[in-house]
Amino acid sequence: MAISEIVKELRQATGAGVLDCKKALEASNGDFDKAVEYLREKGLAAAAKRAGRAAKDGLIGIYVHHGSRVAAMVELNCETDFVARTQEFQTLAHDLAMQVTAAQPQYISREDVPPEVIEAEKQKYRAQMDGQNKPEHILDRIIEGKLEKFYQDTCILEQPFIKDEDSTVEDLIKSIIAKTGENIVIRRFVRYEIGQ
Amino acid sequence: MAISEIVKELRQATGAGVLDCKKALEASNGDFDKAVEYLREKGLAAAAKRAGRAAKDGLIGIYVHHGSRVAAMVELNCETDFVARTQEFQTLAHDLAMQVTAAQPQYISREDVPPEVIEAEKQKYRAQMDGQNKPEHILDRIIEGKLEKFYQDTCILEQPFIKDEDSTVEDLIKSIIAKTGENIVIRRFVRYEIGQ
Numbered sequence A, B: 001m002a003i004s005e006i007v008k009e010l011r012q013a014t015g016a017g018v019l020d021c022k023k024a025l026e027a028s029n030g031d032f033d034k035a036v037e038y039l040r041e042k043g044l045a046a047a048a049k050r051a052g053r054a055a056k057d058g059l060i061g062i063y064v065h066h067g068s069r070v071a072a073m074v075e076l077n078c079e080t081d082f083v084a085r086t087q088e089f090q091t092l093a094h095d096l097a098m099q100v101t102a103a104q105p106q107y108i109s110r111e112d113v114p115p116e117v118i119e120a121e122k123q124k125y126r127a128q129m130d131g132q133n134k135p136e137h138i139l140d141r142i143i144e145g146k147l148e149k150f151y152q153d154t155c156i157l158e159q160p161f162i163k164d165e166d167s168t169v170e171d172l173i174k175s176i177i178a179k180t181g182e183n184i185v186i187r188r189f190v191r192y193e194i195g196q
Helices: A002-014 A018-027 A034-041 A087-105 A115-128 A136-154 A169-180 B001-012 B018-028 B033-042 B087-103 B117-128 B136-154 B171-182
Strands: A056-064 A070-078 A164-168 A185-193 B059-066 B070-078 B166-168 B185-193
Touching: A002 A034, A002 A185, A018 A034, A034 A056, A056 A087, A056 B059, A056 B070, A070 A087, A070 B033, A070 B070, A087 A169, A087 A185, A087 B070, A115 B117, A164 A169, A185 B070, A185 B185, B001 B018, B001 B033, B001 B185, B018 B033, B033 B117, B059 B087, B087 B171, B087 B185, B117 B136, B166 B171
Parallel strands: none
Antiparallel strands: A056 A070, A070 A185, B059 B070, B070 B185
16 A cells, blocks of 8 residues: 555544644554554544544535535444434535535545646646746745645635635534534545536 | 457447447557547447537436445436436436345446456356366357356446346446436446445
8 A cells, every 4th residue: 555545544543633633644654553552542543532533434425506506425424323313424425526516526634636737737836937037935835825725726625614704614514523523524425526 | 448448438438338349449450539539430320410529527426225234336427418407317326326225236247347257257158167077168158158147247337226126237328328318427436335
């Protein structure tokens, strides 16, 4: 398995951040179970209190736009069937499917963007500024800024939540994690549109 | 584009069978438009009467199993918005999503099964009969039979329709094509199940 996939699984299992997961894997020489243990000991696993409970339950959220020409499906995971059946979780699953339908994300988080896509974006930004004679360090800063914007456009966790543009989808999910006390992760999503 | 993809597009555009599409492409030296013309002239394009009208309209069919732990989405294409809005077409889209949820197809038609998957299946069947000392031509016939069964299990068009196991999904679609007079094709489908 590629390191990025192990990091992803570790994030899904613990809800810890990417950097923490990478650190944990380094500290445990790539051993998955030891990395989970490491995160728990450091108190970095969101689900640390609920030993061994990964986000493996959940719901499929669905949204069909009027006319049935656009629709989306989201797999939203939590730890227990109990939380999956709560109104908050069901509403979240539905809202996320609506988010996918309307805001058309491509990835879950910025860690899921393939390196070659990032490289192509960077080259596109560079080409746009060709001939403007900007110093290299300014160019770099502009490119980093555009890349941040790209992540906010294409990664669902970083997108503004369509029902409340002042918060991101990640903020929304964190608020439901706080309410339910369980780790909650978007596992996957898909969007269909007629003719696209 | 790979030849199999061109054949697929030609099938979608004309509703003609795979063999006819391959013949048409050979006769037209791989030229897509000429191949369409060829199929029309031979009367092999199902949508031949409706010159130039590919199946580009349609609906997204959705089915969510009770409890929202399994769900599926199907893009079903027809030629016009008029047919997409008929009760028959809407029911078909919904039934196909239910089919995907329950019968878990992997492919649309047998032409979509990758050659390496077919090869792996054949080797599996051969290994199962290892040591039975069957003559080679008998072995071949048994393997072909098992492969037919594999197609019927995994390709949605060949699956028995879950609401009427005496007909296949392809029969069902053909009956709606006959009723509406438009070419109808399954473009894609996806199935989500919690934890799978």
